[in-house]
Amino acid sequence: MITAEQREQLRGWFTGRLPDDLFEELTEVTVDREEITVIGRIPGPRPAKGASPAEREAAVEGRVQEFRERTREDRIAVARDAEHRFGRKVSWGVECDGHRALFTHVAAPVMTRLRQPERQVLDTLIASGVARSRSEALAWCVRLVQRHTDDWLTELRESLEHVQRVRARGPDTGPEEAEPGTDGG
Secondary structure (H helix, E strand, O other), X not given: OXXXXXXXXXXHHHHHHOOOOOOOEEEEEEEOOOEEEEEEEOOOOOOOXXXXXXHHHHHHHHHHHHHHHHOHHHHHHHHHHHHHXXXXXXXXXXEEOOEEEEOXXXXXXXXXXXXXXXXXXXXXXXXXXXXXXXXXXXXXXXXXXXXXXXXXXXXXXXXXXXXXXXXXXXXXXXXHHOXXXXXXX
């Protein structure tokens, strides 16, 4: 688990390391055990007045593709530095005119044991065409839970960070490891 302070340091490092003209704004830096995902806002295209929704959507897709190709070398250089420093792969994404696009990112395998009723749920999703495999069905379930429980997951993550801070101040922490402004005990 990554602490809030570590996330802030990570975001700060990317803020300082990214070329000034790469993004209009660095909107999000997300980290887990395997991957760091960096998302920034890029300027939207300016389609002609009266452009159809399909034309506007195609213009955004074109802008995202242009950005991806034009900035590839800069992003690779930053990713190499970050991977060496933080020991995680770096993935990229952009926000453009309210649309989010993620470039190639890590698909980390997760091992789990499921009982028959749980496997039947996954198999139903496959049979209905919602997913092509149990792995894809499980990912679909996780996204569904995430969408409906964002507030609860945020509160849970904040609670875990609090537990980590309390542990860090525990009796095994010497004065040299104590938080600033404490006596180490």
